[in-house]
Amino acid sequence: MTAPLRPGPALRIPTPQMTPALRRFIANEAGSAAVLLAATLAALVWANSPWSASYFAFWETPVRVLVGREGLDLDLQHVVNDAAMAVFFLVLGLEISREMTSGELRNRRSIAVPACGAVGGMLLPIGIYLLVNHAGPAAHGWGIVMSSDTAFVLGILALFGPRCPDQLRLFLLALAVVDDVGAITVMAVFYTGDVRPGALLVAALLLSLFPLLRWLGVWRLTPYVVLGIALWAATFASGLHPTLAGVLVGLLVPSSSPDTVRTRELYVFGRALVESPSAARARLTSLAAAATVSPNERLQEWLHPWSAYVVIPAFGLANAGVRLDAATLRHAVASPITVGIALALVLGNAVGITAASTLALRAHLGVLPGRVRYSHLFGGAVLAGVGFTISLFITDLAFSDPVLRDDAKIGILGGSLVAALLGAWVLRVMGERTSLCSPAGETAPSDLPPLPWSAPDLRGNPTGQTGGTLQSPQVQAPVVRDAVDEQGRGG
16 A cells, blocks of 8 residues: 555645655755755855855854843854754764664674774874974864765765665765764864853753753653753853754763553554544644654654755855955965865875774774675775865864965865765776675674573474574564474474
């Protein structure tokens, strides 16, 4: 039976709905990368058009929100960078928490190779940048080169690397998670201004309420959202960058799956609604359905489209605009900042990620299963040199001089473009020409079943021996019953 695109009765006058093809496009990383690329190009065209003055004047528009004598006084660019980008970092925190609970970060053997690759992809680019810019104000921009843009990397992989195995995509996703943790830590420690102790104490008290909500078993999103907004305001007042509040909220929102009691409750409320429909029973059924999904997953489902298709394009539009006239380009080509960033993004990531991942594979710290070859690994490492969102974000924190910012932005754009083209070329040309990273049979061990363990009741075993294998009875029992039934039918 074909399910409707959305629940409820159809309207008398039909309204436009997204087709399945459009939904698949939006769900694909290439869609997010395409929107971000369009916003970046629009910013560059606007900043270099005859109306370029309006571009910079627009983002300097003052925005004031006052409650009595207290409030916020920012320009429009910092509304995007400080407030809207908190949503982006909140989604990052939610993703990191989910991966640590039920994703790739659970298994040591699965995360070892991308984690080592991420460390190599952070340290070597920083070293290259500091080798070129070892003194003066330019040295403060070393954090710009340590992060990859996940949307662009996976979007390019979807557009130009259709022959690449799915495990390469998972490798880059896991690498990006570790990479984001490193970038967030660097921003918190090295790119923080003057700290006001009073507001910082309030932020710490608000932060301590999140574990209390988890201990109380609060599963509705409203308390977490309200507390998160208050934490953002306190963090902003403390002098720390307010986007750090988004990361912390994402890490502390519960990500573990609710127990099976919630599913049984949904059946009870749903049956009551079917037997006697009413507004109250419909509301209770909706709440029961929400309780079957973790707050982390529900919040991420709600915020991810806004982050990917509104916040990030707005950030690109607000920050990617840089004048590319002849004088600016001549200055940038000779600037150590531009050269250092471009070299660090392209060469640092390609060599650092490939070398560190290869060492982890050769030392048997982990595996890259599937059909991932060393050519795929190298191509993905080159693509990881596409640094955009967090690189531009740290540029705004590292440099207050507009000239240094422009040099850094040109280095980011130029290095990212070279990394994208070179990475796509490597994946297409080298293809299947190298050996597998992890030969057949070298796979990560499967997770053990949950405790308690007991010997399975193999009633179909004529000898009565179990072979010494301990299994969870909840997992093994259905399999045993199927085996017994199959023997009965065949006997």
